[in-house]
Amino acid sequence: MGGTGTLKAVLFDRDGTLVVDVPYNGDPRRVRAMNHARAAVELVRRAGLATGVASNQSGVARGLLSLDQVYAVNRRVDQLFGSFDVWEVCPHRQEDNCGCRKPAPGMIVNACRRIGVEPGEAAYVGDIGADVEAAKAAGSRHVLVPTAATRVEEVDDAEFVARDLWHAVNLLLGRVPAQGGRP
Template sequence: MGGTGTLKAVLFDRDGTLVVDVPYNRDPQLVRPMESALPALERVRRAGLATGVVSNQSGIARGLLTMNQVLAVNQRVDELLGPFDVWEICPHGPVDGCACRKPAPGMILAACSTLGLHPSQVAFVGDIGADMEAAAAAGSHAVLVPTHVTRIEEIEAAEVVAENLQGAVELLLGAATGGASRKPDARQDPPA
């Protein structure tokens, strides 16, 4: 597998990052990519990097979704934006105390293991503070792409912030080749 510099893979949060967040979505027909998702993913793949999705799906633990419904939605995401090299899903709720649910690093570490990469060779892009905390706990690079649900304190706490997915990818690829990163105040593009 190729890569730019030491960066070998970019992992993404699913809901609110790659696709419009539909709470506890069980219907593949409701999947709508974020506006800059496809061009950003194409750029990552052209650079020779692996891609993956890391997603909390507590609706399973809450009895609002089945694993099969989540997998059907994931399949639709893969049809629209894939193929992805790795998928990691946490079916647990916030009180379950698992090691996989973000902000815990378990899913990122599992994705790294599947890809055969050290966490320092992987970046994670997400839309909330828990995503940034999971990446930091795993030892991976992180970029926050804020949306309307991102709290201001999450933006202020993030080391790297991009206004959309394309900006996040350019920052990651630029950093991997010695370019500078920035922390704009803008929030992510609306959905397509």
């Protein structure tokens, strides 16, 4: 991926990427950072890049949690990591066919607009194929960090795959060579 070059921002998925995925979590006390995640975000900030989060939260549309609960969890994430420059949340279900729910590019495009960068100057890091597809659709770089929830075909379809968030950030910053495919 080679150096920061035109890279001005790194956006992250929340659940399964920054924090341990607790399905439909509305309780800030249940938020736990993924291994190496805090150090990885700090590395991005030290490189002078903006940071943001774009997260599907369909539990809102399903009536499983409220937007206030989502925002409370997001505040806890900010407490753990330091404040992100931008947050984008999609509260819709897949059936709603909105333009923001990943794999649609809306949240990435909106986050970039809000922090004043072009989508091509941003990268998105996530743990499932919808994250990769959203980044591609927005015209952003991407890195997939697989978890137990990631399907084999999603790994196979991703251009860049990292073993953890620390590795993903180092790929984006050009500190380790990009090999594509499996970590």
